[in-house]
Amino acid sequence: MKEETAVADWSALPEDVIITVMGCLSVLGDLVRSGAVCSTWRDAYATFRRLHLPSTTAQPPWLLYACDAHGPAAAALYCPATGKSLRAWSTGCRHAIYDDADGLFYTLRYDGFVYAIDVPRAAAASSPPATREVMRSVTNADNGSKYLVRVPCSGDLLQVWRFVNYDNGDEVEEDEDAEDLPLGTKHLQIFKVDGVEQKLVEASAASLEDHVLFLGHGFSACFPAEHFPALKPGCAYLADDHELVSVRKHCRRDIGRWDMKRGQMEKLSGEDDVAAPSQPWLNWPTPVWITPTFY
Known part of the structure; x- marks a missing residue:
C-alpha cells in the first residue's frame, strides 16, 4: 500500500501569523497575490489593508513617468525592486493623492474629472491599474x-x-x-x-x-x-x-x-x-x- 505524503494545511494558520508573514513580504505584488491563496488568507489580507499595518521590510518608491509607448498623455509606473513597469492612466492628471483608508490613488484633471486607481492589484497581476470614474467633468476652464x-x-x-x-x-x-x-x-x-x-x-x-x-x-x-x-x-x-x-x-x-x-x-x-x-x-x-x- 502506497504511503500518502502529508501536506501542510496553510489555510489553518492563525490570522495573526498570516498577517505577520504578509508584513515581511518585500515586493508589493507578492503581498497582493498572497491574498489569493485561499479564503482564510484573503480575509487576512483584507485585515492587513484595512488596518494599514506597516511592512517590516522597507518598500522602495515607485517612479511615475510619462510614457509615449502607451499613447498620448499616458503614464507608467516603474518598480525598482522588480524592474517591472506598469501602464498607469491617461487622464491628463493635474493632482493626485493616496488614500490610506482604501488603498487607492485618486487623480484630478484640470476639468474636475476624478479617477480612482487601484495600483496594488495591478502590481500583482502585472496589468494596467483598474481605473474607476468617481466624478465626471464639471468645467471646461483650466x-x-x-x-x-x-x-x-x-x-x-x-x-x-x-x-x-x-x-x-x-x-x-x-x-x-x-x-x-x-x-x-x-x-x-x-x-x-x-x-x-x-x-x-x-x-x-x-x-x-x-x-x-x-x-x-x-x-x-x-x-x-x-x-x-x-x-x-x-x-x-x-x-x-x-x-x-x-x-x-x-x-x-x-x-x-x-x-x-x-x-x-x-x-x-x-x-x-x-x-x-x-x-x-x-x-x-x-x-x-x-x-x-x-x-
Whole structure:
C-alpha cells in the first residue's frame, strides 16, 4: 500500500501569523497575490489593508513617468525592486493623492474629472491599474490650480480650486522688499465631491473651521486643528504652485495663509506663527511642504 505524503494545511494558520508573514513580504505584488491563496488568507489580507499595518521590510518608491509607448498623455509606473513597469492612466492628471483608508490613488484633471486607481492589484497581476470614474467633468476652464483633499474626520473628498492673480508678477528689483509685495492668491473655492449625484457641492468655511489645509506644488493635506494648536484653525497654508513663478528666482512669491472665513490671504508672520520664516522666498527649487520625521 502506497504511503500518502502529508501536506501542510496553510489555510489553518492563525490570522495573526498570516498577517505577520504578509508584513515581511518585500515586493508589493507578492503581498497582493498572497491574498489569493485561499479564503482564510484573503480575509487576512483584507485585515492587513484595512488596518494599514506597516511592512517590516522597507518598500522602495515607485517612479511615475510619462510614457509615449502607451499613447498620448499616458503614464507608467516603474518598480525598482522588480524592474517591472506598469501602464498607469491617461487622464491628463493635474493632482493626485493616496488614500490610506482604501488603498487607492485618486487623480484630478484640470476639468474636475476624478479617477480612482487601484495600483496594488495591478502590481500583482502585472496589468494596467483598474481605473474607476468617481466624478465626471464639471468645467471646461483650466482656471488655476486644483487639488484633491481627504478630510480625516468625515472622510469627505474635496476639490479645492485656487485662483491666482499674476497680473503684476514681474521680477522683484534688487532694492525692493519682497515681503512687502501683495500675495497672488485671490480666491479659494472648496467643493465636496458627490460621486452619487455626480456634482460638486460648495463647502462652507464653517465646515472646515476645525481643520487646517496645506496646499502647494504636488501636495495637499488636511488635519484636525486640535492636533496642531500652534496653527490657525480654518486656514489653508499655501505654497507656490504656478508655472509663472517657477521660472523666475526673484519674483513675488505666492506663499501665505488663506483665512477661509475672511476670504483673505495673510503673511506667514506675526504672533500666530511659531517660527515665521524669512523672506524673500526663492523658487529654485520650488518650495514644497514636507512632513519632518525623526525616524
